[in-house]
Amino acid sequence: MDFGTLGFAVLAIVGVPAVTVLYILATEWLVRGLPERRRATIRPWLWLLPAFAFLGVYLIYPMIQTAILSVMDRRSESFVGFDNYLGLFGNDSFWLTIANTAMWLVLFTGIVIVIGLIVAVLTDRVRYETGVKALIFIPMAISFVAAGVIWGFMYEFDPDIGTLNAGLATVGAEPQSWLTEWPRNTVMLIIVGIWMWVGFAMVILSAGLKGISTELLEAARIDGATELQVFFRIILPLLAPTIAVVGTTIVITALKTFDIVFVMTSGNFDTEVIASLFYRARFINGDVGSASAVAVILLLAIIPVMLINIRRFQQQEAMR
Amino acid sequence: MATVTFDHIYKRYGQDVIAVNDLNLEVKDGEFLVLVGPSGCGKTTALRCVAGLEDISDGRLLIGDRVVNNVAPKDRDIAMVFQSYALYPHMTVYDNLAFGLKLRKMNKAEIDKRVKDGAGILGLEKFLDRKPKALSGGQRQRVALGRAIVREPSVFLMDEPLSNLDAKLRVQTRAEIARLHQRLGTTTIYVTHDQVEAMTMGDRICVMKDGLLQQVGSPQELYDHPVNIFVAGFIGSPSMNFATTKSEGKDLIFGGAKLELTGAQARAAESRPDGAQVLIGFRPEHIEIANGQDGSAVRFPAKVDVVEYLGNEELIHAQAEGNEVVALLPSDRKVGVGDNVDLAVPMEKLHIFDPESEKTLVG
Numbered sequence: 124m125d126f127g128t129l130g131f132a133v134l135a136i137v138g139v140p141a142v143t144v145l146y147i148l149a150t151e152w153l154v155r156g157l158p159e160r161r162r163a164t165i166r167p168w169l170w171l172l173p174a175f176a177f178l179g180v181y182l183i184y185p186m187i188q189t190a191i192l193s194v195m196d197r198r199s200e201s202f203v204g205f206d207n208y209l210g211l212f213g214n215d216s217f218w219l220t221i222a223n224t225a226m227w228l229v230l231f232t233g234i235v236i237v238i239g240l241i242v243a244v245l246t247d248r249v250r251y252e253t254g255v256k257a258l259i260f261i262p263m264a265i266s267f268v269a270a271g272v273i274w275g276f277m278y279e280f281d282p283d284i285g286t287l288n289a290g291l292a293t294v295g296a297e298p299q300s301w302l303t304e305w306p307r308n309t310v311m312l313i314i315v316g317i318w319m320w321v322g323f324a325m326v327i328l329s330a331g332l333k334g335i336s337t338e339l340l341e342a343a344r345i346d347g348a349t350e351l352q353v354f355f356r357i358i359l360p361l362l363a364p365t366i367a368v369v370g371t372t373i374v375i376t377a378l379k380t381f382d383i384v385f386v387m388t389s390g391n392f393d394t395e396v397i398a399s400l401f402y403r404a405r406f407i408n409g410d411v412g413s414a415s416a417v418a419v420i421l422l423l424a425i426i427p428v429m430l431i432n433i434r435r436f437q438q439q440e441a442m443r
Numbered sequence: 444m445a446t447v448t449f450d451h452i453y454k455r456y457g458q459d460v461i462a463v464n465d466l467n468l469e470v471k472d473g474e475f476l477v478l479v480g481p482s483g484c485g486k487t488t489a490l491r492c493v494a495g496l497e498d499i500s501d502g503r504l505l506i507g508d509r510v511v512n513n514v515a516p517k518d519r520d521i522a523m524v525f526q527s528y529a530l531y532p533h534m535t536v537y538d539n540l541a542f543g544l545k546l547r548k549m550n551k552a553e554i555d556k557r558v559k560d561g562a563g564i565l566g567l568e569k570f571l572d573r574k575p576k577a578l579s580g581g582q583r584q585r586v587a588l589g590r591a592i593v594r595e596p597s598v599f600l601m602d603e604p605l606s607n608l609d610a611k612l613r614v615q616t617r618a619e620i621a622r623l624h625q626r627l628g629t630t631t632i633y634v635t636h637d638q639v640e641a642m643t644m645g646d647r648i649c650v651m652k653d654g655l656l657q658q659v660g661s662p663q664e665l666y667d668h669p670v671n672i673f674v675a676g677f678i679g680s681p682s683m684n685f686a687t688t689k690s691e692g693k694d695l696i697f698g699g700a701k702l703e704l705t706g707a708q709a710r711a712a713e714s715r716p717d718g719a720q721v722l723i724g725f726r727p728e729h730i731e732i733a734n735g736q737d738g739s740a741v742r743f744p745a746k747v748d749v750v751e752y753l754g755n756e757e758l759i760h761a762q763a764e765g766n767e768v769v770a771l772l773p774s775d776r777k778v779g780v781g782d783n784v785d786l787a788v789p790m791e792k793l794h795i796f797d798p799e800s801e802k803t804l805v806g
């Protein structure tokens with residue numbers, strides 16, 4: 124470590140707290156002149172100011188910048204209006220990307236939640252619960268790239284390598300090309316995603332499940348509910364907030380899907396999704412304008428999810 | 444309406460724990476039976492066996508004349524009130540009451556009528572639209588009761604339903620449940636560890652200890668004729684005094700005093716060889732200050748240690764022949780600390796136990 128780096132490290136360790144303290148002292152000095160009641164209302168805003176400033180620099184500014192770039196040409200040199208967007212909309216492969224992303228959204232999110240829920244409910248009732256859960260959670264700890272490689276072998280055409288085709292061979296069926304036919308290939312990629320994310324959904328849902336008292340379920344059983352009715356009328360409604368948390372996380376993951384597609388097909392054979400389309404536009408085609416337009420579309424797609432989440436958060440706050 | 448019969452019921456957990464040990468008991472139709480005993484004696488387990496929430500390890504359980512060992516809880520026609528109430532937090536009070544009825548596919552009008560009736564009986568009309576979270580403990584407790592009664596089951600099961608209420612509310616609700624039982628006449632099994640609750644509410648009381656049934660009987664039977672030391676000490680408040688004596692013919696030697704017995708008590712003493720140890724028991728409220736000669740009472744001297752004034756009564760702690768004795772006396776007796784008094788216990792109120800088997804020797 125040379126002297127400059129060291130100096131910088133010391134500056135960071137000492138400087139950050141020092142600046143914080145100085146900032147608090149400075150705000151106190153500022154509000155000093157105000158009456159006590161006004162001080163109490165103004166102080167929180169002063170303290171929030173730095174956070175807002177950082178948000179502005181790192182989030183709002185890039186967002187605006189991206190939006191501006193999306194109406195410039197590919198080298199960001201001249202204004203082209205909505206040409207980038209129109210170019211995307213006029214392109215069939217863009218609509219295919221949207222269709223694939225929609226498949227990810229619906230299938231990936233839906234199946235991860237349903238399987239996660241089923242596994243959580245079932246493992247809740249068995250003795251070797253922790254073992255089963257650990258097993259299902261392991262894929263979560265594997266990197267997307269490694270998962271892509273593992274499943275690449277699973278989907279291999281050669282029955283001597285590909286597990287799926289080996290399975291088909293044992294029943295005398297023809298080997299299939301899993302990753303070249305649309306829409307089957309996207310479904311196959313989604314299966315990899317599900318394999319990786321079910322563990323996450325299961326762990327969170329199972330924690331939520333533990334929060335529901337057994338007496339409640341017993342009361343419902345005595346009241347005349349079948350196990351299915353207990354699930355749909357007691358467990359599910361009580362688990363709804365947890366499902367919403369898992370759901371939003373998975374939806375956002377689905378919208379951001381990139382690694383699996385990139386590793387397994389590189390977006391070929393009509394498996395492109397929004398994030399991989401962005402990557403192709405920006406880093407392979409070098410078209411900053413189009414890439415920014417894709418990013419803006421992705422942003423717009425996430426906004427409703429965010430709004431739902433914020434509303435739910437407010438409702439929960441109100442319930443407390 | 445139905446009877447509930449425990450026929451040699453066992454409940455084991457693993458190898459070592461026997462929570463319910465060979466329970467034989469018949470709860471009569473329309474009876475209010477209280478299961479009482481110290482913590483961990485298996486009351487809840489026994490009740491959960493009736494509810495079908497616990498598998499029975501051995502024996503037969505009958506509701507009416509149907510063996511229900513393998514019948515699911517929902518098909519047993521029972522309702523249960525849990526200690527923690529177990530109200531459905533996402534439903535309004537109305538829906539909590541209606542839930543069981545809806546599951547039984549009852550028509551809307553009938554459900555509405557039953558819920559309104561039940562709410563009326565328990566004074567819950569004002570709260571029907573509220574969620575359980577917005578209710579006080581006592582109100583939640585009544586919702587839990589309401590949820591049970593609207594179902595009109597043949598058996599009510601209640602597991603310490605009053606233990607989360609404060610003392611005053613507990614007394615009120617106790618009366619309310621008793622009134623409800625008079626009105627509905629539904630067979631009820633009520634679990635509590637509080638002997639006062641057991642005495643005041645039960646038609647019959649079943650005392651348990653370590654998974655074993657000790658005695659079943661009306662409150663008065665248990666009070667007057669406890670079959671063993673445990674029941675004698677458990678029923679009644681303040682609890683019974685015990686002291687060790689030696690048998691001598693048909694009398695007992697209590698320290699320096701000789702207790703001259705007659706009747707059943709004398710026969711009990713006679714049944715033991717001379718010099719054998721015998722445990723006597725007598726209730727604080729049966730002790731009197733001896734005055735003059737009275738052949739129908741045993742008497743012994745005592746020295747007063749502590750006097751606790753309770754208003755119209757006083758709790759006297761005294762030393763009698765090396766034993767601590769508690770007596771409940773009317774306040775106007777004017778007993779002072781340090782006084783030497785002669786205490787008397789009416790003959791028929793004297794309990795005599797075999798210290799080895801711990802069983803009663805009288806009767």
Ligand SMILES: Nc1ncnc2c1ncn2[C@@H]1O[C@H](COP(=O)(O)OP(=O)(O)OP(=O)(O)O)[C@@H](O)[C@H]1O
Nearest residue numbers: 456460461462481482483484485486487488489636
């Ligand atoms: N799942 C279980 N596994 C092992 N032992 C258990 C289990 N449930 C209960 N027991 C044991 O069975 C015995 C009876 O328990 P139970 O809950 O019936 O007691 P209780 O009489 O209701 O006591 P309390 O008044 O404290 O509620 C206890 O000794 C308890 O430790």
Ligand SMILES: [Mg+2]
Nearest residue numbers: 486487488602
């Ligand atoms: Mg209990």
